[in-house]
Amino acid sequence: MKYKVVIGLEVHCELETKSKNFSPAINTxxxxxxxxxxxxxxxLPGILPVPNKEACRRALxxxxxxxxxxxxEVLFDRKNYFYPDLPKGYQITQMTKPMGRNGYLDILVGKxxxxxxxxxxHLEEDTASLEHRSAYSLIDYNRSGIPLMExxxxxxxxxxxxxxxxxxxxxxxxxxxxxxxxRSNKGQMRCDVNISLMEEGSKTLGTKVEMKNINAFTSxxxxxxxxxxxxxxxxxxxxxxIQETRRIAEDGKTYAMREKVDAVDYKYFVExxxxxxxxxxxxxxxxxxxxxxxxLARYQKYIEKYKLSEYDAGxxxxxxxxxxxxxxxxxxxSDIDLSVNFVTTAIxxxxxxxxIELKDLxxxxxMLSDVINLVHKNDMSLDHGKKLLYKAIEEKTDxxxxxxxxxxxxINDETELLALITTLMDENKEQVRQYVEEDNKAIINFFxxxxxxxxxxxxxxxxxxxxxxxxxxxRKKNNETK
Amino acid sequence: MYRGLNITQLRDKIDNEGISPEEIFESTNKLAHQLQDExxxxxxxxxxxxxxxxxxxxxxxxxxxxxxxxxxxNILTTSSSNILKDYIPVYDATVYKKLKNAGAxxxxxxxxxxxxxxxxxxxxxxxxxxxxxxxxxxxxxSSAGSASAVALGIVPFAIGSDTGDSIRKPASFGGxxxxxxxxxxxxxxxxxxxxSSLDHIGTLxxxxxxxxxxxxxxxxxxxxxxxxxxxxxKNYVSSLENDIKGKKLFYIKExxxxxxxxxxxxxxxxxxxxxxxxxLDKLRNQGFIIEEVSIDxxxxxxxxxxxxxxxxxxATSNNANLxxxxxxxxxxxxxxxxxxxxxxxxxFSELIKRRFILGSFILQKENQEKLFLNACRIRRLIxxxxxxxxxxxxxxxxxxxxxxxPKFDDSxxxxxxxxxxxxxxxxxxxxxxFPSITLPFTMIENMPVGIxxxxxxxxxxxxxxxxxxxxxxxxxxxxxSKVGDSNEV
Numbered sequence: 028m029k030y031k032v033v034i035g036l037e038v039h040c041e042l043e044t045k046s047k048n049f050s051p052a053i054n055t056x057x058x059x060x061x062x063x064x065x066x067x068x069x070x071l072p073g074i075l076p077v078p079n080k081e082a083c084r085r086a087l088x089x090x091x092x093x094x095x096x097x098x099x100e101v102l103f104d105r106k107n108y109f110y111p112d113l114p115k116g117y118q119i120t121q122m123t124k125p126m127g128r129n130g131y132l133d134i135l136v137g138k139x140x141x142x143x144x145x146x147x148x149h150l151e152e153d154t155a156s157l158e159h160r161s162a163y164s165l166i167d168y169n170r171s172g173i174p175l176m177e178x179x180x181x182x183x184x185x186x187x188x189x190x191x192x193x194x195x196x197x198x199x200x201x202x203x204x205x206x207x208x209x210r211s212n213k214g215q216m217r218c219d220v221n222i223s224l225m226e227e228g229s230k231t232l233g234t235k236v237e238m239k240n241i242n243a244f245t246s247x248x249x250x251x252x253x254x255x256x257x258x259x260x261x262x263x264x265x266x267x268x269i270q271e272t273r274r275i276a277e278d279g280k281t282y283a284m285r286e287k288v289d290a291v292d293y294k295y296f297v298e299x300x301x302x303x304x305x306x307x308x309x310x311x312x313x314x315x316x317x318x319x320x321x322x323l324a325r326y327q328k329y330i331e332k333y334k335l336s337e338y339d340a341g342x343x344x345x346x347x348x349x350x351x352x353x354x355x356x357x358x359x360x361s362d363i364d365l366s367v368n369f370v371t372t373a374i375x376x377x378x379x380x381x382x383i384e385l386k387d388l389x390x391x392x393x394m395l396s397d398v399i400n401l402v403h404k405n406d407m408s409l410d411h412g413k414k415l416l417y418k419a420i421e422e423k424t425d426x427x428x429x430x431x432x433x434x435x436x437x438i439n440d441e442t443e444l445l446a447l448i449t450t451l452m453d454e455n456k457e458q459v460r461q462y463v464e465e466d467n468k469a470i471i472n473f474f475x476x477x478x479x480x481x482x483x484x485x486x487x488x489x490x491x492x493x494x495x496x497x498x499x500x501x502r503k504k505n506n507e508t509k
Numbered sequence: 510m511y512r513g514l515n516i517t518q519l520r521d522k523i524d525n526e527g528i529s530p531e532e533i534f535e536s537t538n539k540l541a542h543q544l545q546d547e548x549x550x551x552x553x554x555x556x557x558x559x560x561x562x563x564x565x566x567x568x569x570x571x572x573x574x575x576x577x578x579x580x581x582x583n584i585l586t587t588s589s590s591n592i593l594k595d596y597i598p599v600y601d602a603t604v605y606k607k608l609k610n611a612g613a614x615x616x617x618x619x620x621x622x623x624x625x626x627x628x629x630x631x632x633x634x635x636x637x638x639x640x641x642x643x644x645x646x647x648x649x650x651s652s653a654g655s656a657s658a659v660a661l662g663i664v665p666f667a668i669g670s671d672t673g674d675s676i677r678k679p680a681s682f683g684g685x686x687x688x689x690x691x692x693x694x695x696x697x698x699x700x701x702x703x704x705s706s707l708d709h710i711g712t713l714x715x716x717x718x719x720x721x722x723x724x725x726x727x728x729x730x731x732x733x734x735x736x737x738x739x740x741x742x743k744n745y746v747s748s749l750e751n752d753i754k755g756k757k758l759f760y761i762k763e764x765x766x767x768x769x770x771x772x773x774x775x776x777x778x779x780x781x782x783x784x785x786x787x788x789l790d791k792l793r794n795q796g797f798i799i800e801e802v803s804i805d806x807x808x809x810x811x812x813x814x815x816x817x818x819x820x821x822x823x824a825t826s827n828n829a830n831l832x833x834x835x836x837x838x839x840x841x842x843x844x845x846x847x848x849x850x851x852x853x854x855x856x857f858s859e860l861i862k863r864r865f866i867l868g869s870f871i872l873q874k875e876n877q878e879k880l881f882l883n884a885c886r887i888r889r890l891i892x893x894x895x896x897x898x899x900x901x902x903x904x905x906x907x908x909x910x911x912x913x914x915p916k917f918d919d920s921x922x923x924x925x926x927x928x929x930x931x932x933x934x935x936x937x938x939x940x941x942x943f944p945s946i947t948l949p950f951t952m953i954e955n956m957p958v959g960i961x962x963x964x965x966x967x968x969x970x971x972x973x974x975x976x977x978x979x980x981x982x983x984x985x986x987x988x989x990s991k992v993g994d995s996n997e998v
Contacts, residue, residue, distance in 0.1 A: 072586075
């Protein structure tokens with residue numbers, strides 16, 4: 028019997044904002060416990076939540092980027108449950124009117140585009156974090172109240188590969204939008220996986236198993252693959268999969284945590300302390316106008332419009348910094364092939380070597396485009412262009428300054444080159460003789476070398492070669508007719 | 510020595526007679542202690558004079574009481590519950606901060622019904638509050654201590670909170686003025702939440718002027734409370750004497766028509782209705798136009814159950830922070846569930862637990878539509894109806910209660926068909942966030958009875974203005990119980 032895998036993901040992502048979602052405490056990652064805590068985060072009697080406008084804006088922006096429909100007003104609900112990491116005894120979240128509904132994200136799986144449907148996107152607050160010791164537990168409120176965005180997919184993902192691809196692409200969406208750093212090692216992006224198996228051709232979903240709070244994407248992959256094997260085995264033995272919550276252990280296996288009692292009733296109701304805020308078309312449009320082109324669109328554009336190879340398109344669209352840099356270079360009218368060449372080699376290798384980020388690189392897109400234009404106009408060889416670039420990086424000087432200072436323009440003028448070469452031949456009679464009398468072809472290279480040396484490597488090598496050949500042949504002929 | 514003086518009189522003592530605020534405080538403090546054993550107005554009496562500023566405001570140097578469910582840093586704030594009996598807040602409520610900045614002098618934190626739930630003043634962890642006019646009677650609640658401290662003449666004003674009628678009912682039983690402005694006029698930041706959509710902060714004073722004077726100081730937009738209104742930039746004191754001729758009021762037939770109570774042998778209630786209608790005539794003579802309107806009785810009968818549904822539901826959630834984990838008494842247990850369960854079982858009284866269970870039941874998925882959301886819809890219907898009437902009328906006038914303060918032994922929280930509407934209509938003010946004021950209008954069996962005036966949202970100034978005229982007619986301003994006074998005969 029073949030089984031079809033059905034996976035739904037619930038992805039939590041902490042938003043990057045100055046303050047927390049409903050309190051003035053600083054929203055930042057800290058290793059010192061209880062450093063960023065305001066009275067509101069402690070759930071002290073009498074506190075009131077004040078929503079963070081920027082968090083709302085970012086959640087709405089993400090919802091739009093994921094092609095969701097947005098609500099007519101911002102409204103929050105309370106989710107009531109008791110747990111030591113939840114100081115108020117309820118979490119402020121969105122149930123009635125989430126920031127986004129019915130969206131999708133297209134992802135590239137192999138060469139095919141797969142559309143992953145988004146059920147909803149909502150904004151809520153993170154809980155405190157607990158650290159369990161043998162006989163007691165510690166509570167760290169740094170995380171309490173940090174704006175958290177939850178994205179729930181439809182159960183439409185069919186493999187571990189698709190799931191991981193979706194998570195990676197979703198993270199890229201967050202990063203391209205600039206709404207979150209989305210670092211899973213800081214717990215900024217976490218995910219719950221719901222997975223069930225159904226018989227091929229069947230229309231009823233199998234029993235769902237839930238795996239909660241997985242940080243690393245590789246763990247998601249391991250967990251899904253392990254679950255597929257485990258559930259397949261159960262079904263093949265004609266046994267029943269139990270509806271439960273499982274946890275992923277370090278060995279890549281999953282272990283039962285608790286059986287799912289379906290009736291966890293969170294007693295949602297509208298948060299009375301936050302009056303609904305209407306969303307105007309103007310406001311939504313102003314957010315929409317700030318949404319940058321996302322990764323897949325850029326990748327496709329590079330292939331279709333700029334005719335790049337899949338490899339280059341992949342490299343250049345891999346992250347927003349590189350892609351933005353590349354596109355800015357192009358915006359100065361730079362030649363596409365040369366721009367690809369310079370960015371994928373010189374620029375990327377330099378930042379890798381210097382272990383810096385693109386934004387910290389001294390060379391701006393404008394500077395790079397100046398260099399590219401020199402090469403493109405044949406004012407400088409590709410080789411020289413790159414050397415010039417490295418020098419500029421090393422000296423932290425505008426490459427055009429260096430060109431001016433060292434008079435580095437390539438000599439393309441043929442009269443000038445001829446004069447130079449004639450002088451060289453007059454000075455090196457023995458070498459001319461060897462060519463004329465002994466037909467020593469190596470002499471050509473000798474004169475190329477001399478020309479480059481004399482011109483400070485500014486002579487156009489191709490043109491110089493042409494002239495050297497012609498001049499030597501001329502002398503050979505003169506000698507024969509003598 | 511300064512007992513029973515109102516804000517204007519105390520102002521005169523300080524400004525013109527050279528009496529220092531500290532001297533008044535010492536005398537007030539002494540009186541508070543003297544009357545504490547018998548009447549139990551306070552959870553905490555402040556013994557050290559503290560006045561933050563010498564800036565001149567109407568309230569600088571004036572002593573006051575603050576309900577003990579309002580957060581005061583470094584001062585015990587118990588909400589009159591065992592679960593918070595040792596809780597010392599780390600931050601100031603906005604209302605407290607504003608009073609401090611105005612130079613008002615805090616004399617004590619006043620007793621309330623536990624967690625502001627209940628209307629008897631008998632459920633505080635520190636014991637019952639007695640009515641200054643008759644200590645065998647209750648003063649009502651939940652702002653019991655605030656009402657009694659003012660009715661005893663200890664302080665000229667006290668701050669209370671009002672979720673159903675918690676300021677305006679004890680005001681009626683205590684013969685003082687209880688005012689709850691428009692929802693959002695005064696910040697709730699720092700008020701221990703009971704039912705957030707119904708909770709209001711307000712004042713207890715001995716005259717309308719003082720209510721206006723205090724609200725002038727404590728009102729205003731607060732960035733910490735998103736439900737606060739934009740500043741109206743009005744001075745309520747200065748509009749108290751505006752002409753009220755031609756102002757139109759209505760009373761509700763289904764509440765005030767004596768014929769409805771024909772079979773009743775409740776003499777007090779019948780007397781109150783008599784006095785009420787007599788008062789209306791006097792007010793008409795002063796230029797008010799007062800008419801009777803009729804409202805669907807079913808809607809009015811729904812007031813109490815609707816209030817219970819919404820307030821219990823919100824209260825369950827609002828008090829879910831009281832688990833003993835973050836603060837409060839913690840009991841041993843082998844799991845967090847066991848610890849929380851024990852803390853809450855031991856920390857709350859039976860009445861509170863009953864309300865939480867009710868609230869939790871109401872919010873359950875299978876009940877929510879029928880019990881909670883329907884209650885919210887009924888609330889909307891009631892508010893719409895009143896707003897519709899407010900298109901034609903400037904205010905609604907009703908007896909605040911159909912009884913004088915009950916004796917301790919005849920109290921019960923049971924619903925009585927007879928009193929259902931008469932005793933519970935004040936909640937209309939909370940449903941719609943309307944400004945609403947109760948002031949004494951007659952004495953029956955030597956006990957005060959209040960009349961209530963409720964106005965349009967945001968028209969706090971007009972409500973105070975009209976109440977000020979009513980007060981002139983009743984002649985019952987600045988009354989207080991002189992019990993325990995050495996001059997008392």
